[in-house]
Amino acid sequence: MTVDVNALAKLARLEVSAEEAARLEKEIPDILKFVETIQKADVSGVSEVKSLRNVMRADENPIESGTYTEVLLKAAPTREGDRVSVKQVISRKK
Amino acid sequence: MDLSTLTIKEARRALDVKEYSALDLTNAYLDAIAGKDKEIHAYLEVWADSAREEAKAADAVIAKGGSQPLTGIPLAIKDNMLIEGRRVSSGSKILENYVASYDATVIRKLKEQNVVFLGRTNMDEFALGSSTENSAYGPTKNPHDTSRVPGGTSGGSTAAVAAGMALGALGSDTGGSIRQPSALCGVVGIKPTYGAVSRFGLIAAASSLDQIGSIGKTVADTKVILDSIQGHDANDSTSLPDSFFANKKPVRKVLGVPRAFLGKGMEPDMLAAFENSLTALSQKGYTLVDIELPALDYALAVYYIINPAEVSTNLARLDGIRYGLSVPADTIAEVYSKTRAQGFGTETRRRILTGTFVLSAGYADAYYRKARAVRELIRADFAKAFESVDAIALPVSPIAPWKFGEKADPVAMYAADIFTVPVSLAGVPAISVPGGTVERDGKKLPVGFQLIAPHGGEETLFAIGKDIENSS
Numbered sequence: 001m002t003v004d005v006n007a008l009a010k011l012a013r014l015e016v017s018a019e020e021a022a023r024l025e026k027e028i029p030d031i032l033k034f035v036e037t038i039q040k041a042d043v044s045g046v047s048e049v050k051s052l053r054n055v056m057r058a059d060e061n062p063i064e065s066g067t068y069t070e071v072l073l074k075a076a077p078t079r080e081g082d083r084v085s086v087k088q089v090i091s092r093k094k
Numbered sequence: 095m096d097l098s099t100l101t102i103k104e105a106r107r108a109l110d111v112k113e114y115s116a117l118d119l120t121n122a123y124l125d126a127i128a129g130k131d132k133e134i135h136a137y138l139e140v141w142a143d144s145a146r147e148e149a150k151a152a153d154a155v156i157a158k159g160g161s162q163p164l165t166g167i168p169l170a171i172k173d174n175m176l177i178e179g180r181r182v183s184s185g186s187k188i189l190e191n192y193v194a195s196y197d198a199t200v201i202r203k204l205k206e207q208n209v210v211f212l213g214r215t216n217m218d219e220f221a222l223g224s225s226t227e228n229s230a231y232g233p234t235k236n237p238h239d240t241s242r243v244p245g246g247t248s249g250g251s252t253a254a255v256a257a258g259m260a261l262g263a264l265g266s267d268t269g270g271s272i273r274q275p276s277a278l279c280g281v282v283g284i285k286p287t288y289g290a291v292s293r294f295g296l297i298a299a300a301s302s303l304d305q306i307g308s309i310g311k312t313v314a315d316t317k318v319i320l321d322s323i324q325g326h327d328a329n330d331s332t333s334l335p336d337s338f339f340a341n342k343k344p345v346r347k348v349l350g351v352p353r354a355f356l357g358k359g360m361e362p363d364m365l366a367a368f369e370n371s372l373t374a375l376s377q378k379g380y381t382l383v384d385i386e387l388p389a390l391d392y393a394l395a396v397y398y399i400i401n402p403a404e405v406s407t408n409l410a411r412l413d414g415i416r417y418g419l420s421v422p423a424d425t426i427a428e429v430y431s432k433t434r435a436q437g438f439g440t441e442t443r444r445r446i447l448t449g450t451f452v453l454s455a456g457y458a459d460a461y462y463r464k465a466r467a468v469r470e471l472i473r474a475d476f477a478k479a480f481e482s483v484d485a486i487a488l489p490v491s492p493i494a495p496w497k498f499g500e501k502a503d504p505v506a507m508y509a510a511d512i513f514t515v516p517v518s519l520a521g522v523p524a525i526s527v528p529g530g531t532v533e534r535d536g537k538k539l540p541v542g543f544q545l546i547a548p549h550g551g552e553e554t555l556f557a558i559g560k561d562i563e564n565s566s
Contacts, residue, residue, distance in 0.1 A: 014435055
């Protein structure tokens with residue numbers, strides 16, 4: 001199996017040097033070979049409903065606005081007033 | 095006091111009869127750390143000043159006769175649990191200067207007992223590894239032979255306890271990260287039932303597997319710490335109701351041994367040590383029966399699909415925007431990709447990309463979804479076995495502590511997790527208790543014996559664990 005490391009890196013928002021990409025192009029297929037044994041497992045009897053499921057807290061009892069603003073903003077790399085400031089997200093096509 | 099043999103139980107007695115104060119005890123540990131940790135590197139940060147203040151507060155509580163099981167007991171905390179106002183990095187450069195904004199639930203519970211926090215301990219970055227060699231801050235050394243690894247990922251915590259640099263410690267276990275380093279360092283470590291201990295304030299690795307547990311010199315010490323941190327928490331939606339653990343009585347008669355699974359790449363003397371522990375238990379009146387767990391042959395493969403999938407998802411939050419390292423760049427896409435490239439270490443990047451692959455369109459069915467289905471077979475194998483046995487015995491590690499750098503090939507390192515990952519996939523509790531030694535290069539190295547119980551069977555593990563302890 002061959003793996004397009006650069007495509008994965010783009011999906012994962014992770015810059016990968018050419019040297020590391022070359023190494024990973026060997027290592028990730030090695031890992032996939034290591035796990036390929038599961039393809040032989042017969043799961044025809046396994047229910048569609050799995051024992052583990054996502055458990056989400058109900059979105060209720062909101063904390064009063066502003067209670068944790070300062071403590072959270074203190075962790076942010078850059079801020080402007082009471083906002084986290086970031087590089088422009090949406091740009092007009094040139 | 096002799097820190098190499100001191101237990102929480104003995105310290106509790108001595109503190110309560112005022113043989114020494116919590117401050118004396120804390121100072122003794124701080125001296126031990128100052129003397130030894132340059133060589134071992136179990137701690138990433140030692141909190142000497144605040145530890146002394148916490149000890150004085152504990153002494154005031156003890157003087158008033160209000161001591162609880164852990165009041166004034168000096169503990170070490172793995173570097174992935176949040177303590178308000180303190181740095182916590184999960185062994186990573188991306189969180190090097192991150193300061194926690196709240197207490198993890200386990201920390202809040204320990205503070206309520208006036209525990210003394212000695213410092214934060216080293217770990218593989220984001221709990222990914224089996225040796226602490228993946229820490230961004232350099233590896234921890236095994237106190238029994240400093241040319242060898244202490245195991246991982248909670249290797250800092252287990253080395254601290256083994257070297258007499260903490261009376262006990264908290265660790266976290268995703269695929270063996272408490273049990274395996276406990277085994278390699280010769281201490282006791284328990285991974286409780288998935289959901290037994292709140293993970294609120296634990297930096298996530300793989301959420302369907304992560305569980306906080308305790309590490310101590312003895313089974314009794316491990317139990318007293320676990321008793322103090324477990325319980326339902328509304329802040330962790332996966333935490334079990336307290337009623338789940340009520341009226342669970344220890345059972346200690348029939349032990350299952352999955353013989354067919356034992357041959358897998360075990361060093362002969364490691365297997366012999368395991369057999370010796372089984373013989374000792376049988377002499378104590380246990381009935382040993384062979385059991386079949388055929389789906390365990392798939393456990394490593396399932397684990398090394400599910401773990402990277404969840405890791406890549408969880409670590410997506412680290413993007414240089416809200417907290418942690420942020421590498422300035424011209425566009426927001428470059429801020430993300432450069433921050434993550436500089437902040438994450440080699441193994442973390444490898445897991446993120448592997449996880450991205452197994453979750454990507456076109457491959458998710460063959461890898462991630464298939465692994466989830468096979469995981470059900472593993473859970474079912476355990477459930478079926480527990481219909482006829484009280485607990486299951488397995489080795490912890492197939493191999494003795496290895497030398498630094500010996501397992502540079504990632505797949506070779508993954509294979510060493512063979513006996514611990516099945517338990518994590520099933521969500522059942524397991525304990526590692528010292529069971530003999532093996533010799534390498536003239537040095538005696540500890541071996542761990544693993545006991546596995548059904549969901550909620552922690553008391554069974556402690557009861558049988560004490561029998562193993564008393565037979566060695």
